[in-house]
Amino acid sequence: MKKLYIETLGCAMNERDSEHIIAELTQKEDFRLTSTMEDADLILINTCSVREKPVQKLFSEIGVFAKKRKEGAKIGVCGCTASHLGEEIIKRAPVVDFVLGARNVSKIRDVLDKKGAVEVDINYDESSFTFGDFRNSLYKAMINISIGCDKQCSFCIVPHTRGKEVAIPADLIIQEARKAAQSGAKEIMLLGQNVNNYNDNGRDFSDLLEMVSEIEEVERIRFTSPHPLHMDDKFLELFANNPKVCKNMHMPLQSGSTKILKEMKRGYTKGWFLDRAFKLREMVPDVRISTDIIVAFPGESEEDFLETMDVIEQVRFEQIFSFKYSPRPLTKAAEFENQIPKEIADRRLSTLQRRHNEILDEITDATKGRVFEVYFEELKSGGRVAGRSDNGFMVMVEGSEELLGKTKEVLIEYPRRTALHGKVID
Numbered sequence: 462m463k464k465l466y467i468e469t470l471g472c473a474m475n476e477r478d479s480e481h482i483i484a485e486l487t488q489k490e491d492f493r494l495t496s497t498m499e500d501a502d503l504i505l506i507n508t509c510s511v512r513e514k515p516v517q518k519l520f521s522e523i524g525v526f527a528k529k530r531k532e533g534a535k536i537g538v539c540g541c542t543a544s545h546l547g548e549e550i551i552k553r554a555p556v557v558d559f560v561l562g563a564r565n566v567s568k569i570r571d572v573l574d575k576k577g578a579v580e581v582d583i584n585y586d587e588s589s590f591t592f593g594d595f596r597n598s599l600y601k602a603m604i605n606i607s608i609g610c611d612k613q614c615s616f617c618i619v620p621h622t623r624g625k626e627v628a629i630p631a632d633l634i635i636q637e638a639r640k641a642a643q644s645g646a647k648e649i650m651l652l653g654q655n656v657n658n659y660n661d662n663g664r665d666f667s668d669l670l671e672m673v674s675e676i677e678e679v680e681r682i683r684f685t686s687p688h689p690l691h692m693d694d695k696f697l698e699l700f701a702n703n704p705k706v707c708k709n710m711h712m713p714l715q716s717g718s719t720k721i722l723k724e725m726k727r728g729y730t731k732g733w734f735l736d737r738a739f740k741l742r743e744m745v746p747d748v749r750i751s752t753d754i755i756v757a758f759p760g761e762s763e764e765d766f767l768e769t770m771d772v773i774e775q776v777r778f779e780q781i782f783s784f785k786y787s788p789r790p791l792t793k794a795a796e797f798e799n800q801i802p803k804e805i806a807d808r809r810l811s812t813l814q815r816r817h818n819e820i821l822d823e824i825t826d827a828t829k830g831r832v833f834e835v836y837f838e839e840l841k842s843g844g845r846v847a848g849r850s851d852n853g854f855m856v857m858v859e860g861s862e863e864l865l866g867k868t869k870e871v872l873i874e875y876p877r878r879t880a881l882h883g884k885v886i887d
């Protein structure tokens with residue numbers, strides 16, 4: 462048997478793509494997984510290109526792998542950087558055996574033995590391809606509901622790496638969800654770049670959530686990522702009222718300035734975003750709202766930045782993923798003239814993160830003495846088990862594998878920013 466080592470960078474979509482690749486290679490070919498790169502016969506790097514840093518890292522990493530690998534081991538580059546650099550990867554790093562784009566995962570078995578193969582058609586339609594079955598976790602399953610993105614946000618490279626948006630047929634999604642839930646994954650995570658824009662012959666995302674929730678064995682449904690523009694009342698009402706839909710909403714703000722949002726081509730205003738967030742807090746008092754924020758987008762003035770800070774004060778997000786703007790090839794914003802100097806970007810990012818940490822400390826402290834229903838999914842070191850509350854807090858208790866796959870009530874005793882520590886009471 463040959464051994465496969467796979468490194469996955471970037472988003473949940475990439476994690477799922479890696480699971481698909483592993484399934485293809487371990488079930489239809491003669492591979493098994495290894496966690497030691499030096500033992501591998503095939504080394505795969507599943508890359509991210511949303512910001513520049515991981516792309517730079519890729520080439521130094523290829524060099525390290527090439528030096529340390531077992532004799533004769535192959536190296537393949539997959540994912541979003543593969544999609545946008547294509548054969549340039551092999552030109553810059555001839556040790557690479559093949560390049561497989563983020564939208565060509567189903568072709569992994571075709572490129573395996575073709576030295577120099579480059580499969581990077583970003584509009585290849587693999588929406589109905591049935592992959593083998595592999596999941597990293599026994600207790601939860603990720604399921605793609607769409608591929609690609611039609612949004613063209615001016616900072617974002619994803620439409621150029623994952624291509625046009627195509628909905629995966631709802632029947633296929635339900636079939637996958639049923640299979641996963643029956644094999645023990647009581648939590649289903651629905652994945653897409655823009656999930657609430659889903660449309661399969663008139664079935665929208667709210668309809669899809671309803672259909673998944675009707676599968677008896679499914680206990681919890683999560684999804685990522687929705688777009689604030691498509692958070693209409695029907696969607697918010699379903700989110701609020703369907704007990705299986707977890708009360709954790711990702712609302713990627715990007716900027717609090719209506720002017721910058723327009724430049725970003727996000728399609729909503731600060732006012733719309735606040736309206737949706739307040740409505741959500743009103744309908745679901747216990748909701749956790751997470752967000753993505755980009756600081757120092759081209760042309761962002763101090764006033765624009767303060768608008769973003771204002772949204773943070775008003776919405777009090779439970780979690781923020783914040784980034785400095787990074788110019789990406791093929792995107793419109795990379796050509797904008799008024800790029801922001803690094804010192805200003807650094808200062809804005811640290812101002813934002815410092816203030817958010819203060820807010821987060823208040824939110825975290827307020828969980829002390831509260832009880833959450835926690836679905837346990839992972840063993841941690843030191844005899845601890847981790848899981849998530851319905852609204853997405855990471856919770857840890859002392860315990861053993863007996864807790865895995867079970868939902869228990871937990872009393873929070875020592876809340877920390879990274880995880881709430883407590884004990885099982887029921």
Ligand code: SAH
Nearest residue numbers: 511616617654686713753754784785786787
């Ligand atoms: N639709 C996807 C977006 C994928 S990119 C989603 O909502 O998850 C994930 C995040 O990376 C974006 O929300 C944005 O905040 C950030 N990002 C994308 N392009 C960026 C860039 N050029 N510079 C900095 N951050 C970026």
Ligand code: F3S
Nearest residue numbers: 610612613614617619
């Ligand atoms: Fe990117 Fe905007 Fe789509 S952030 S993935 S172009 S919704």
